[in-house]
Amino acid sequence: MVKNLLRGSFKLMKSMNRSLILNIIREKGPISRAEIAKLTKLTPPTVSSLVKELLQAEIVIERNLGESSGGRKPTLLTLNSKMFHVIGMDIGSQNIKTILTTITGSIIKHSIVPLPAESTRETLLSAIIQSVQSILDDTEIDEEKIVGIGVGMHGIVDANQGISVFAPNLHLHNIPIKEVLEEKFNMIVKVENDGRAMSLGELWFGNGAGIDSFVCINVGRGIGAGIIMNGKLYHGSHFISGEIGHMVIDIDGPKCTCGNYGCLQTFASGPAIVDRVKKEMRLGQSSLLSQLTEGNLDNVTGELIYKAALDGDSLCRTALQQAGRYMGVGLTNLIHTVNPRRIIIGGGVSNAGDLIMESITQTVKQRALTQPAKETEIILSKFGDDATAMGAVALILAELFTSRNTETASAL
Amino acid sequence: MVKNLLRGSFKLMKSMNRSLILNIIREKGPISRAEIAKLTKLTPPTVSSLVKELLQAEIVIERNLGESSGGRKPTLLTLNSKMFHVIGMDIGSQNIKTILTTITGSIIKHSIVPLPAESTRETLLSAIIQSVQSILDDTEIDEEKIVGIGVGMHGIVDANQGISVFAPNLHLHNIPIKEVLEEKFNMIVKVENDGRAMSLGELWFGNGAGIDSFVCINVGRGIGAGIIMNGKLYHGSHFISGEIGHMVIDIDGPKCTCGNYGCLQTFASGPAIVDRVKKEMRLGQSSLLSQLTEGNLDNVTGELIYKAALDGDSLCRTALQQAGRYMGVGLTNLIHTVNPRRIIIGGGVSNAGDLIMESITQTVKQRALTQPAKETEIILSKFGDDATAMGAVALILAELFTSRNTETASAL
DNA sequence: CTTAATTAAATTTAATTATAAACTATTTGG
DNA sequence: CCAAATAGTTTATAATTAAATTTAATTAAG
Numbered sequence: 052m053v054k055n056l057l058r059g060s061f062k063l064m065k066s067m068n069r070s071l072i073l074n075i076i077r078e079k080g081p082i083s084r085a086e087i088a089k090l091t092k093l094t095p096p097t098v099s100s101l102v103k104e105l106l107q108a109e110i111v112i113e114r115n116l117g118e119s120s121g122g123r124k125p126t127l128l129t130l131n132s133k134m135f136h137v138i139g140m141d142i143g144s145q146n147i148k149t150i151l152t153t154i155t156g157s158i159i160k161h162s163i164v165p166l167p168a169e170s171t172r173e174t175l176l177s178a179i180i181q182s183v184q185s186i187l188d189d190t191e192i193d194e195e196k197i198v199g200i201g202v203g204m205h206g207i208v209d210a211n212q213g214i215s216v217f218a219p220n221l222h223l224h225n226i227p228i229k230e231v232l233e234e235k236f237n238m239i240v241k242v243e244n245d246g247r248a249m250s251l252g253e254l255w256f257g258n259g260a261g262i263d264s265f266v267c268i269n270v271g272r273g274i275g276a277g278i279i280m281n282g283k284l285y286h287g288s289h290f291i292s293g294e295i296g297h298m299v300i301d302i303d304g305p306k307c308t309c310g311n312y313g314c315l316q317t318f319a320s321g322p323a324i325v326d327r328v329k330k331e332m333r334l335g336q337s338s339l340l341s342q343l344t345e346g347n348l349d350n351v352t353g354e355l356i357y358k359a360a361l362d363g364d365s366l367c368r369t370a371l372q373q374a375g376r377y378m379g380v381g382l383t384n385l386i387h388t389v390n391p392r393r394i395i396i397g398g399g400v401s402n403a404g405d406l407i408m409e410s411i412t413q414t415v416k417q418r419a420l421t422q423p424a425k426e427t428e429i430i431l432s433k434f435g436d437d438a439t440a441m442g443a444v445a446l447i448l449a450e451l452f453t454s455r456n457t458e459t460a461s462a463l
Numbered sequence: 464m465v466k467n468l469l470r471g472s473f474k475l476m477k478s479m480n481r482s483l484i485l486n487i488i489r490e491k492g493p494i495s496r497a498e499i500a501k502l503t504k505l506t507p508p509t510v511s512s513l514v515k516e517l518l519q520a521e522i523v524i525e526r527n528l529g530e531s532s533g534g535r536k537p538t539l540l541t542l543n544s545k546m547f548h549v550i551g552m553d554i555g556s557q558n559i560k561t562i563l564t565t566i567t568g569s570i571i572k573h574s575i576v577p578l579p580a581e582s583t584r585e586t587l588l589s590a591i592i593q594s595v596q597s598i599l600d601d602t603e604i605d606e607e608k609i610v611g612i613g614v615g616m617h618g619i620v621d622a623n624q625g626i627s628v629f630a631p632n633l634h635l636h637n638i639p640i641k642e643v644l645e646e647k648f649n650m651i652v653k654v655e656n657d658g659r660a661m662s663l664g665e666l667w668f669g670n671g672a673g674i675d676s677f678v679c680i681n682v683g684r685g686i687g688a689g690i691i692m693n694g695k696l697y698h699g700s701h702f703i704s705g706e707i708g709h710m711v712i713d714i715d716g717p718k719c720t721c722g723n724y725g726c727l728q729t730f731a732s733g734p735a736i737v738d739r740v741k742k743e744m745r746l747g748q749s750s751l752l753s754q755l756t757e758g759n760l761d762n763v764t765g766e767l768i769y770k771a772a773l774d775g776d777s778l779c780r781t782a783l784q785q786a787g788r789y790m791g792v793g794l795t796n797l798i799h800t801v802n803p804r805r806i807i808i809g810g811g812v813s814n815a816g817d818l819i820m821e822s823i824t825q826t827v828k829q830r831a832l833t834q835p836a837k838e839t840e841i842i843l844s845k846f847g848d849d850a851t852a853m854g855a856v857a858l859i860l861a862e863l864f865t866s867r868n869t870e871t872a873s874a875l
Numbered sequence: 876c877t878t879a880a881t882t883a884a885a886t887t888t889a890a891t892t893a894t895a896a897a898c899t900a901t902t903t904g905g
Numbered sequence: 906c907c908a909a910a911t912a913g914t915t916t917a918t919a920a921t922t923a924a925a926t927t928t929a930a931t932t933a934a935g
Contacts, residue, residue, distance in 0.1 A: 058504055059479035064472065068470060070468060071469075216833075217833070264699070280692060290802070292799075292800065294800070311795075313713075377714075383711070390704035391700060418723050421628075
């Protein structure tokens with residue numbers, strides 16, 4: 052099998068053109084038929100007939116007439132955002148965040164359900180169902196108009212089967228999220244690793260729109276990356292692509308929870324920064340944190356460190372800078388491996404914004420091999436804390452708007 | 464632009480099916496029309512009519528009749544290997560290796576042209592032209608039947624423009640290889656980084672056939688990787704994807720030629736192993752090498768180290784094992800980032816075969832996060848020293864056999 | 876105002892290609 | 906020698922896109 056070659060057929064041809072038009076309307080709408088024809092290089096009749104079908108299916112609606120520059124006024128088309136809605140869910144280690152959005156990605160409802168300190172398979176699954184149910188109960192939108200539930204889950208996720216294979220922060224294995232949700236609610240369900248979901252979200256709505264190859268980094272308790280190549284989310288063979296938290300950057304470094312030594316995660320994750328600060332304080336380093344935490348080291352959190360750093364606390368500043376430097380080394384490794392056009396950083400640590408970013412970009416600029424590599428854009432996620440949930444929504448949109456080109460030849 | 468959506472058209476449909484058939488004949492041939500129809504799910508008439516065109520163009524020929532199991536004997540089709548030939552070239556640091564092959568990848572001619580110790584832009588370009596010319600002079604095959612020249616070049620290569628952007632081992636910049644070859648010889652010319660070319664070679668002819676996602680590692684003076692994802696070669700945004708020789712695995716490690724510290728290349732490349740052994744010997748370690756090199760440390764080479772190791776020399780054995788261990792760490796990082804299904808190792812160091820492979824696989828098994836990741840296949844290249852040249856041939860074949868699905872919509 | 880030019884959209888007609896069904900050709904096995 | 910099986914071709918059809926034409930609406934010039 053060389054290249055996944057597809058069989059050309061009328062069905063395929065039509066479905067390609069339909070999703071082409073649908074995506075143009077989604078991205079560039081309101082837009083006229085004539086403009087669609089120009090952009091897609093499809094002929095007017097082709098556009099007209101496919102649009103007619105989309106109108107009949109109520110996926111697209113005619114809005115109003117646009118401005119004319121001499122000639123008949125164009126009839127503008129948009130997606131029928133009242134017709135279809137999506138639920139996106141972000142399952143973290145402490146809570147489940149759920150959002151309800153229109154098909155264009157506008158958030159309509161928000162909900163957060165806390166997870167118990169010690170989750171079991173049962174409590175987790177019931178919390179997941181509860182999250183969806185509460186969103187459904189809390190809105191007038193007809194259940195039939197909600198087309199799917201996307202789930203972004205931390206840890207290792209089998210996206211084909213929709214199973215959370217291993218959730219390290221919850222100490223759980225093999226949770227069949229897709230199966231359970233599909234049975235309970237009659238909708239499309241897609242489950243994906245949080246970092247990968249996030250990257251799809253940035254591709255569809257965020258800072259990855261228009262970029263065909265970028266990487267999204269989710270820095271929180273762990274560090275995960277989602278890789279978009281040629282406009283497509285890449286999974287890897289066993290769903291562990293992007294596990295850069297366990298990229299070894301110091302072969303003789305400190306021991307990581309995974310058993311190896313010197314993983315990026317031991318230097319640049321949220322907990323790593325907190326630990327580092329605590330350690331320095333125990334060694335007698337003075338810091339504004341002493342006041343903020345009332346002398347109790349257990350109260351040190353990422354947020355407080357960021358706050359203290361902003362107030363000029365030098366211990367916290369250097370801790371963040373150090374983390375940024377290590378992150379910079381990790382990202383340089385990533386640039387030298389995957390060479391994305393852009394790197395988007397999201398998740399908890401991204402809240403520490405500029406302080407850490409400065410240090411990251413500087414390190415990359417210093418260490419990358421070539422000029423263009425040095426200039427790899429490194430920016431923050433557009434959605435902050437909602438990045439994974441938005442990504443979960445994008446999982447469903449990708450399913451809807453992408454012609455299922457999966458009719459591969461059986462044997463090649 | 465979300466996803467590179469294509470416009471469906473008759474041309475596209477036909478070209479998809481033509482390359483589908485062509486590829487099936489290439490891979491599974493000799494094969495009958497009926498069998499092609501079965502495998503591709505195309506209908507018999509579609510296959511017949513496309514095959515008729517291919518026969519007329521003399522790209523495919525009817526060979527002989529196959530065995531029947533009750534029914535009309537099938538007419539078997541194969542590629543017309545006498546009609547089309549390809550030149551593949553591997554530009555290394557010491558010499559240029561050139562091969563002439565049939566369209567099916569059988570090597571017909573071999574040539575090696577040494578490069579001067581100090582290459583200049585002019586000497587390199589004339590050596591390249593000379594290499595092609597000598598192959599052409601040395602064969603009866605009509606020049607018109609040679610469809611293209613593929614070039615695998617070490618260093619950073621702009622594959623779009625066909626320029627060697629930076630060749631570290633030759634200390635040269637911006638050599639317009641494609642332009643010069645196209646002007647001199649009237650053929651398709653494709654230039655690519657050696658590691659990436661190699662991976663395409665493995666995909667088309669070697670140990671990557673049938674694998675949709677794998678990584679090929681070229682270990683020599685440097686360490687480069689070619690990444691195949693979804694059956695496609697991935698370049699990265701600025702042609703430095705796969706530069707894993709400069710992946711930092713020991714942030715406080717020894718200085719690399721690139722200016723950073725602790726790059727994989729400083730531990731696991733050919734020169735790194737040689738240096739390590741020399742250093743140990745200078746420190747007074749005894750080794751079989753003392754005899755083999757007649758006491759002159761300058762004579763130590765990778766080949767001799769391997770030889771000594773095979774003879775049981777413990778210094779050399781540990782040096783190789785150590786290199787393998789570092790390589791294993793690098794590959795584990797790669798697995799946790801790209802998560803390929805298979806890793807194929809080629810280039811100079813691969814000659815040290817099992818001794819180093821053992822150590823690599825063991826390290827990966829020890830350090831990878833999940834069971835499937837631990838079991839990532841790590842094998843040697845099928846073509847040994849010819850791997851890059853074969854890859855260069857594949858560059859041309861990919862051009863020929865892949866329907867140019869590049870008619871993207873302009874604006875999306 | 877009127878008219879020509881311009882643009883948008885729809886319609887008609889033509890061309891392209893895959894597909895379905897029917898058919899011919901060949902071979903094997905009884 | 907005949908039935909069954911397999912290979913390949915022919916013919917007709919259907920599904921589309923492509924090209925050309927028509928209709929409609931609007932603007933701008935005179």
